[in-house]
Amino acid sequence: MSQQVTFRPVAFAELDGWAADDHAAAFRAFLKTCRVARHGEAIAADAVALGDGADATAARTFFERHFQPHVVEAKEPGLVTGYYEPEVHGAYKPADRFPAPVYGRPEDLITRADETERARFNDRVTGFRATPNGEVPYYTRAEIETGALQGRGLELLYLDDAVELFYMQVQGSGLVRLDDGTTVRLTYAGKNGHPYTSIGRVLIERGALGAYDIDMDRVKAWLQADEGRGRALMQENLSYVFFRVLGEDEGRDGPLGGAGVPLTPGRSLAIDTAHHDLGTPVFVTVPDLEIESARSFRRLMIGQDVGSAISGCQRGDIFWGTGEEAGAIAGRTRHKPQFHVLLPRR
DSSP: OOTTEEEEEOOGGGSTTTTTSOHHHHHHHHHHHTTTSSSOHHHHHHHHHHOTTOOHHHHHHHHHHHEEEEEEEESSOOEEEEEEEOEEEEESSOBTTBOEEEEBOOTTOEEOSOGGGTTTTTTSOOEEEEETTEEEEOOOHHHIIIIITTTSSOEEEEESOHHHHHHHHHHTEEEEEOTTSOEEEEEEEEEOSOOOOOHHHHHHHTTSSOTTTOOHHHHHHHHHHSHHHHHHHHTTSOOOEEEEEOOTTTTTTOOBOTTSSBOOTTTEEEOOTTTSOTTOEEEEEETTOOOTTOSSEEEEEEEEEOOTTOOSTTEEEEEEEESHHHHHHHHTOEEOOEEEEEEEOO
């Protein structure tokens, strides 16, 4: 861990907004990962004993008994953004209306980095394929979009918009609505191993969009206004995400995060596992983020996901849910936070 980062223990009373939070909601999210997180048997056993029906008082007591809050202090300011599960339109067969294929993970993809540490290795190529002359970097986005994977039976579905496919890859999941009204839930199954590049940042650097008024809707509009121009910019992000279909039972409660459990809107946080273990409770304070008529965002969240762009001790991505409304909130979430990390008491 960087020497420029410290975790200083504080009292729960020092967490502005702690007492007013919905601890029961946070506990239900925590319970999903307590069996896989590194909290010890005693914490997991107590969490399971309380169960989903724990009320706010019992949940608050649980966290205060088992954890010690630590304020994260670092020289560089933190950043929280938002993400969501897009709801898109698709079909099982290609057609003029559905030209964009969604690919499953190729069998020849060799990944040389743990999927939960994608941010740590985002500065290098981590995906390869074997050739007679040895391993070479896996196909880039441009190579895949121009047919590198065609004819291999990897197509899971076809979407009606290549831009929506791109954003589904950025978000790491998607709920695909078919013409007959049924839905298919897709989840992350791997990436080609090339570094992720933010096309929003590229647009800002080139002066195409302003840094202070950029959001997801504006970037989408820019991409869709000129198909060729949009495709060229998207291909500057060499990273390409593959998916798998979630079964009815597995996908009933929502998209899965990096911890392998369903994400909870407003309570699941994508974190950098170089600094925090998956399953870690983090009290996130964002004074200028207003949600659901609350004047500021002060909420206990659970580290349940990861992302290539989520790098830093106070870098987080808040999961807002599924669909257009969640996407609108995610698109405008970009703020400086304060993290208080809850670490198990010794």
